[in-house]
Amino acid sequence: MTEIIADRNTETPDYDDRFDAVVVGAGLAGSAAALTMADGGLDVIMIERGRYPGAKNVFGGVLYTPTIRKLADLDDAPLERYIAERRYGMLTDHDETAISISPGEWHEPPHNDSYTVFRGEFDEWFAEQAVDAGATLLTETTVTGLVRENGRIIGVKTDRPDGTLRAPYVVLAEGGNSLVSERAELKETEQRGNVAVAVKEVVEFPDDDNAIQDRFRLTGDAGAAYHYFGEGAVGDAFGGGFVYTNGETVSVGLAYRISDAVSGQPNPEGTLNAFKTHPAVAPLFRGGRTVEYAAKTIPEGGADSVPELTHDGAVIVGDAAGLVLNNGVHLEGTNMAVESGFHAGKSIVDAAEQGRTDADALSAYAENLEASFVMRNLRRYEWLMEAVENDREFVFRELPQALADAGTEYFRIDREPKESHAENAKERIMEAVGGYTGAAKLALRYRKIVT
Numbered sequence: 001m002t003e004i005i006a007d008r009n010t011e012t013p014d015y016d017d018r019f020d021a022v023v024v025g026a027g028l029a030g031s032a033a034a035l036t037m038a039d040g041g042l043d044v045i046m047i048e049r050g051r052y053p054g055a056k057n058v059f060g061g062v063l064y065t066p067t068i069r070k071l072a073d074l075d076d077a078p079l080e081r082y083i084a085e086r087r088y089g090m091l092t093d094h095d096e097t098a099i100s101i102s103p104g105e106w107h108e109p110p111h112n113d114s115y116t117v118f119r120g121e122f123d124e125w126f127a128e129q130a131v132d133a134g135a136t137l138l139t140e141t142t143v144t145g146l147v148r149e150n151g152r153i154i155g156v157k158t159d160r161p162d163g164t165l166r167a168p169y170v171v172l173a174e175g176g177n178s179l180v181s182e183r184a185e186l187k188e189t190e191q192r193g194n195v196a197v198a199v200k201e202v203v204e205f206p207d208d209d210n211a212i213q214d215r216f217r218l219t220g221d222a223g224a225a226y227h228y229f230g231e232g233a234v235g236d237a238f239g240g241g242f243v244y245t246n247g248e249t250v251s252v253g254l255a256y257r258i259s260d261a262v263s264g265q266p267n268p269e270g271t272l273n274a275f276k277t278h279p280a281v282a283p284l285f286r287g288g289r290t291v292e293y294a295a296k297t298i299p300e301g302g303a304d305s306v307p308e309l310t311h312d313g314a315v316i317v318g319d320a321a322g323l324v325l326n327n328g329v330h331l332e333g334t335n336m337a338v339e340s341g342f343h344a345g346k347s348i349v350d351a352a353e354q355g356r357t358d359a360d361a362l363s364a365y366a367e368n369l370e371a372s373f374v375m376r377n378l379r380r381y382e383w384l385m386e387a388v389e390n391d392r393e394f395v396f397r398e399l400p401q402a403l404a405d406a407g408t409e410y411f412r413i414d415r416e417p418k419e420s421h422a423e424n425a426k427e428r429i430m431e432a433v434g435g436y437t438g439a440a441k442l443a444l445r446y447r448k449i450v451t
């Protein structure tokens with residue numbers, strides 16, 4: 001069955017009991033699950049509230065493709081640029097201290113599986129791969145609740161006049177704003193401390209055809225991902241900023257804890273404007289014109305906030321399950337969404353072969369996810385957010401300032417011997433880290449970033 005229904009006014013055929021599985025949301029996780037189930041011979045319907053998949057999706061964004069590449073041929077996928085350079089910049093109010101990583105290997109396919117994309121285009125393409133595999137896509141339809149019978153989930157309610165759609169399996173792939181799962185008490189509402197607010201602009205350069213190549217030192221399809229943290233990026237908030245090159249435009253944005261957004265920080269729009277005027281960032285956007293503005297939340301509770309993934313008749317995948325690694329060094333959710341959709345889809349195919357819908361029969365999903373990079377990475381960095389929160393003043397303010405001061409001192413040109421500048425630079429760093437004892441404690445506390 002291959003069908004796309006995109007018109008809100010089209011009368012929906014009677015879909016009740018016609019499908020083996022319903023997928024709520026045709027984002028990355030939903031399409032990965034639908035594609036896997038369709039490949040496994042199941043009749044699947046994806047229900048998407050947007051006019052088309054991706055229409056409502058916001059992200060930075062760099063799409064990470066190790067799993068998508070196994071599910072679909074990326075040759076004709078709408079990719080913008082591959083990431084050839086990663087830059088991490090620490091900003092004070094007017095300084096930048098940065099490191100840049102640009103290995104030659106990233107210029108070769110598969111380009112470290114990292115590409116900028118526009119979700120409006122990519123999600124539509126990915127959903128089409130599921131449709132080509134046999135799934136049905138129903139757009140402009142919002143799932144409003146779940147249908148239960150004797151505690152078991154047996155379908156979904158929608159805002160269509162023909163309403164309810166029963167099917168043996170439901171995949172909840174509704175993203176971070178997971179109202180259906182929360183209302184059904186399959187997960188708790190995220191606490192403020194576990195949610196970041198993110199804003200993003202897409203900027204074009206109408207008077208400068210080579211703006212991206214020149215300003216980011218790029219050729220061909222190569223692209224850049226710049227990450228920033230420190231006071232100059234998000235003020236006093238816990239978070240960071242980003243700049244990503246698309247084909248002809250640049251995305252710029254930031255994300256920080258919602259709890260900071262409501263406690264004195266200028267609003268996200270004001271914070272983004274301040275970030276864009278930082279002396280290290282402003283030249284990248286000179287003469288640029290904002291053509292798109294979007295805001296969204298990111299779940300960042302880590303492994304601790306992942307809910308029960310399997311239920312009788314249903315599984316939760318992607319952002320809806322809190323599967324995002326957002327820790328200042330990594331911002332990865334796309335790869336986790338696809339990996340989780342894939343494992344969930346496979347477990348449903350296997351359960352269907354046994355004619356079972358109970359949570360136990362679906363437990364391979366949770367087990368395989370636990371063994372995969374998704375849960376292993378979330379667990380590996382579980383401690384980091386808490387450590388950074390405890391060292392917040394040091395990480396976001398004192399360290400960027402000390403590094404900027406030390407760099408200024410170390411490279412100072414005057415008539416003093418270099419020895420005295422090197423000594424001053426070292427002293428400045430030692431002062432910030434609390435001497436040798438403080439440095440040793442810090443190294444111990446953060447050793448797991450590199451070990």
Ligand SMILES: Cc1cc2nc3c(=O)[nH]c(=O)nc-3n(C[C@H](O)[C@H](O)[C@H](O)COP(=O)(O)OP(=O)(O)OC[C@H]3O[C@@H](n4cnc5c(N)ncnc54)[C@H](O)[C@@H]3O)c2cc1C
Nearest residue numbers: 025027028029049059060061062143175198318319333334
């Ligand atoms: C600003 C920002 C920057 C980010 N940057 C990056 C990045 O650079 N790299 C990275 O890997 N990750 C990034 N992420 C995270 C990444 O976007 C997510 O992890 C990923 O999109 C999750 O995919 P998903 O399919 O689970 O959810 P989503 O992409 O949110 O898809 C959910 C889908 O469900 C639909 N839906 C929701 N509710 C309903 C309903 N009730 N009925 C029907 N349909 C519904 C939505 O319209 C949507 O299409 C970023 C996130 C944000 C907000």
